[in-house]
Amino acid sequence: MSETKEFKRPGGELSNRPLHFIWVVDCSGSMHGEKIGKVNHAIQSTIPEMADAARNNPYAELLIRTLKFSSGAQWVTPEPVNVDNFCWSDLEAGGVTDMGNAFDLISSQLTIPPMSDRALPPVLVLISDGQPTDDYKTALDKLLALPWGKKSVRIAISIGQDADVSILNEFTGNRDLVLQANNSADLVKMIKWASTAAAVVSAPATPDSTTVAGGAGGSNSSPIIFDINNIPVPEESDPDDINVW
Amino acid sequence: MTSMSGEMRVIGVCVTGASHKLAGKPCQDNIKVNRVFKKDMTLLAVADGHGSDKSPFSEEGSKIAVDVFHTIISAAFKKHKNDINKLGTFLHREGDTTIAKEIEKEWKSRVRKSHRVNNRSNDDDIKSDFNLWRQYGSTLLGLLITSSFYFAFQLGDGDILLLTENRAEHIISGDKQLGVDTHSLCHDESWRKAITQVRHRHDDVTPHAFMLTTDGFSNSYPDEEMFLKTCCEYYTAINLHGTNTVWGRLQRWLEETSEKGSGDDISVLIACDKKL
Numbered sequence: 001m002s003e004t005k006e007f008k009r010p011g012g013e014l015s016n017r018p019l020h021f022i023w024v025v026d027c028s029g030s031m032h033g034e035k036i037g038k039v040n041h042a043i044q045s046t047i048p049e050m051a052d053a054a055r056n057n058p059y060a061e062l063l064i065r066t067l068k069f070s071s072g073a074q075w076v077t078p079e080p081v082n083v084d085n086f087c088w089s090d091l092e093a094g095g096v097t098d099m100g101n102a103f104d105l106i107s108s109q110l111t112i113p114p115m116s117d118r119a120l121p122p123v124l125v126l127i128s129d130g131q132p133t134d135d136y137k138t139a140l141d142k143l144l145a146l147p148w149g150k151k152s153v154r155i156a157i158s159i160g161q162d163a164d165v166s167i168l169n170e171f172t173g174n175r176d177l178v179l180q181a182n183n184s185a186d187l188v189k190m191i192k193w194a195s196t197a198a199a200v201v202s203a204p205a206t207p208d209s210t211t212v213a214g215g216a217g218g219s220n221s222s223p224i225i226f227d228i229n230n231i232p233v234p235e236e237s238d239p240d241d242i243n244v245w
Numbered sequence: 246m247t248s249m250s251g252e253m254r255v256i257g258v259c260v261t262g263a264s265h266k267l268a269g270k271p272c273q274d275n276i277k278v279n280r281v282f283k284k285d286m287t288l289l290a291v292a293d294g295h296g297s298d299k300s301p302f303s304e305e306g307s308k309i310a311v312d313v314f315h316t317i318i319s320a321a322f323k324k325h326k327n328d329i330n331k332l333g334t335f336l337h338r339e340g341d342t343t344i345a346k347e348i349e350k351e352w353k354s355r356v357r358k359s360h361r362v363n364n365r366s367n368d369d370d371i372k373s374d375f376n377l378w379r380q381y382g383s384t385l386l387g388l389l390i391t392s393s394f395y396f397a398f399q400l401g402d403g404d405i406l407l408l409t410e411n412r413a414e415h416i417i418s419g420d421k422q423l424g425v426d427t428h429s430l431c432h433d434e435s436w437r438k439a440i441t442q443v444r445h446r447h448d449d450v451t452p453h454a455f456m457l458t459t460d461g462f463s464n465s466y467p468d469e470e471m472f473l474k475t476c477c478e479y480y481t482a483i484n485l486h487g488t489n490t491v492w493g494r495l496q497r498w499l500e501e502t503s504e505k506g507s508g509d510d511i512s513v514l515i516a517c518d519k520k521l
Contacts, residue, residue: 007482007486007494009494009497009498009501009502010475010478010479010481010482010498011466011471011474011475011476011478011479011502012466012471012474012475012478013466013467013471014465014466014501014502014505014506015465015466015467015471015506016505016506016507016508017464017507057264057508058508059263059264059506059507059508059509060508116467116468117421117423117468117469118463118464118466118467118468118507119423119424120424120425121423121424121425147423148423151423151424151426
C-alpha cells in the first residue's frame with residue numbers, strides 16, 4: 001500500500017459504555033389494584049423522559065429491563081433493551097413476595113459475563129409494598145458480594161406502611177435512597193425521581209455541596225453522587241384518609 | 246547479554262474526548278516522552294486527570310504527574326548510571342515502595358506549590374489535604390525502556406501493553422476497578438496502590454512495541470478481546486506502513502474512537518523497537 005493511500009482505523013467494533021437499568025417490581029397480591037396500576041402508569045410515562053435524558057450522553061448506551069417477583073421471579077424483558085426501543089408491559093399482581101428469588105435472577109445477570117467490565121454502574125430500582133416470603137437474606141448477600149453488585153446504584157421505593165423498610169435499607173445500603181410512597185401521588189413522584197438515576201450515573205461528575213452517595217463504594221471509590229435537594233419528600237397524609245396506603 | 250537498544254521510535258497523541266468537546270471541557274490527559282543516557286533509554290508517561298467538577302485542575306494534575314515520573318526515574322537512573330543492571334534490580338525491589346512513595350510525595354508537593362502560586366486557595370482546601378489533592382486528581386502510567394530491561398509503573402486505570410506480531414499482552418495486570426472508579430495520586434497513601442513490573446528484554450524476541458493508553462481507549466471497545474485485537478492491529482499497521490504513516494493518522498483515529506466509543510479523552514503512546 002502506498003504512503004498516500006488511505007487506510008481504515010485499526011481495530012474492531014467500537015462501543016459506547018452500557019448502562020443497565022433494571023426495574024424490579026413486587027407483583028405480590030397486596031399490590032393488586034391501584035398500586036400496580038400506578039406503577040404501570042408511572043414507569044410507562046417515565047420512559048420517554050429517560051430516552052430524552054439518555055440523548056444528552058450519547059456515549060452511554062442506556063439498556064432497560066424489567067424483573068417482576070411474586071410467587072417466584074421472572075424477567076419481563078428477557079434481554080436488555082435500548083431505551084429507545086423499550087416498551088413497558090403492564091404487570092399484574094397476585095401471589096406471594098419471593099424477593100430473594102428476584103435477587104438471585106439479578107445476580108445471574110451482574111456477573112462478568114454477561115456484564116461487561118467496561119459498563120457503567122448498573123442501576124437497580126426495587127419497588128415493594130411488603131415483606132419477603134422467601135430467604136431474601138442469602139440472595140441479597142450474594143448479590144452485594146458481586147463486584148457489580150457492590151458498585152450498583154440501588155434505590156428502593158417503599159409503598160405504604162406494610163413494606164419492610166429495614167430490608168429495603170439493607171438493599172440500598174443507604175437509608176436516604178429508600179423512598180417512601182404513601183399514596184399514588186407519592187408513588188408517581190418517587191418513580192420519576194428513581195428514573196433519573198440513569199442520567200446521574202452516565203454523567204457522574206456533577207457533585208453539589210449537599211450530596212448523597214449511591215451504591216457501596218470502597219474507600220478509594222468515587223461514588224455516584226445524587227443531589228439530596230432533589231429527592232422527593234412524601235406528602236404528609238392523614239392515616240384515616242382512604243387514599244393513604 | 247543483549248545487543249538491544251533502549252532507544253525507541255515513539256509516536257503518541259492526546260485527543261479531547263467527544264463528551265468533553267460537547268461539554269466544552271479541555272482534554273485532561275497528558276503524555277511525556279524523553280530519551281536519556283545518550284538516548285539509549287526511553288522514558289514514557291501517560292496520565293489521566295479525573296475531569297470531574299471536584300477536580301477542576303486535573304489537567305494540570307496530570308501534567309505534573311508525567312513530569313514527576315520523569316524526574317523520579319531520571320534521579321534513580323543517575324544513582325545507578327554506571328551499572329544498568331543495578332538500576333533494574335533497584336527498580337524491581339523498590340519500584341512499588343520507595344519509587345512509588347517518592348512519586349506520590351513529589352506530586353503532592355508540586356500540586357501544593359502550584360495551588361499556592363496560582364492563588365487558588367479556598368475554604369475547601371483548609372478542611373483537609375485530600376480536598377486539595379482531589380482538585381488535581383490524576384492517574385499515572387509510566388515506562389522506562391533500557392537496553393536490557395523495562396520497568397512499568399501503574400497507579401490507577403489505563404493499560405500498559407507489550408505488542409508483538411499477533412499478540413498484545415498486559416505488562417501489568419492492574420486491579421481495574423469497575424464503573425467510574427480509579428486509584429489516584431490524590432488519595433491518601435496512594436503509593437500503596439501502585440503496581441510495578443521489571444522484565445528483561447531478550448535478543449530473540451521478535452520486533453516489538455510498547456503501548457500506553459488511558460482508559461478512554463479500552464472503554465471504547467465492547468470487551469477485552471476486541472481491545473487486545475485492536476492493539477495488535479495498531480502494531481500491524483506500524484509494521485506495514487511505518488511509524489510516520491500511523492502517526493499522521495493517529496489523532497483522527499483516536500477522535501473517531503472516542504466519538505463512537507467511550508466519549509472520554511484518549512491518550513496513546515506507542516514505542517517501537519528499531520527492528521520494526
